[in-house]
Amino acid sequence: MNATDKPIANPVVVLREEFDDWAVLFNPDTADALGTNPVGVAVWKRMDGKRTVADIVADVQAGFEGAPESVSKDVDAFVNALSNLGFAGLELDRKAADA
């Protein structure tokens, strides 16, 4: 995953927000589920195919007081994990895709 990649949430995946902002992501096509914390929820909600990974990292740093230095690596790992589970993909560059 590059910082310029634009991840996009799989629209079939359900985000179940529970109390305290913890959440479960559930893919009804595969029955896979993944628990996540409030930062993961924030990342998930920003995976719209328009924001880059770097944009999302910047949002997390701005939105969560005391975000650690490792946030960039953590977001990258989380998006990769979502991608490997089929919970997310990458918005293709239209020009590159057409070419």
Place this chain on the structure above:
Amino acid sequence: MPETLQTPLPAVAPRVMRAPRSLVLEITARCNLRCRYCYFFNNSAVEYRDLPTDEWLKFFAELGSLGVMRVTLAGGEPFIREDLAALVEGLVRNRMRFSLLSNGGLIDDEIAAFLAGTGRCEYVQVSVDGSCAEVHDSCRGKGAFDGAVCGIRTLQRHGIFVAARTTIHRNNVHDLENVARFLLEDLGLPDFGNNVAGYLGACCANAQDVLLTIEERQQAMATLLRIEEKYPGRLVAQAGPLTDARMWRRMEDARAQEAPAFHNGGRLTGCGCPSNKISVRADGAIVPCNMLEHVVLGHINRDSLADVWQHSPALNQLRRRPAIPLSDFEFCAGCPYVPYCTGNCPGLAYSLTGTVDHPSPDACLRRFLEEGGVLP
């Protein structure tokens, strides 16, 4: 008469999720069979009528918006609904997985292919109570066995997971080993579930002919333990003689060794359902469970499910049930098994005693032993 609780319930119910993860929906009050021990029929608290398609579809959209993950379609017989495909499409559209509880007799290739094609069907449970028509049909009616077997084979042809379920009663308790062989070897199912006919619904009128005697209960426990040994991991039970045998053995060992109380023992902890799921009757009434059909919490498309789930006083009362100590009950006075007992199912407790906040007499080890029962 309900007993008066000595211990006041906690003022605040345990915290729950924002919405249930799963629901059981009785999408129809109609059935092609009239089984003699059916929990669903002959319940004076229930209005037996079906909702139109659009009512369910509207509700499914609400479930989708709440992030409900799984729905079980029950009845009555869910395959009797002519609009079943439209209902399932509504579930799929709203990002849910689903399963169905059926007697198998109305399942054909067309609907099986449709269900398989959605990719979201977790399983279809088909009731099989005997290894042959004579036993199976004794409580379910002529032709039911052939229908169930045909339904299972149809589902198998389309690659749908079949969860066979045997309800144990007086007419099949002698046939359980044949049932196991039939389901696991002849039909090649990976496993099968079992439970026992309980004092609910239609069974109340047929209790003498249907409910196991103490001796038959003993026989069922011993047979199921033998089957489990012969087919390791292929016998599934969440209630009934097999779980009684396992639990009561543990309780008796603990009592004999004067072991400390079990972590969930000594209180009415026997049911965790109110914190995880909720049910809807065929007429749209929201109820805590299909075994507590009289506890109406609200109505779909009129009351917000999230609001009912989080704030219903009756549901929160049920969630506080695990705080009630068994020592509060005259029924449990002097019982040496109290530290290890969970009081079991509130639905059966209500059916047998008239109060939900009571241990179920059906699950009482002391009573079983006093009536001459012997643990296998």
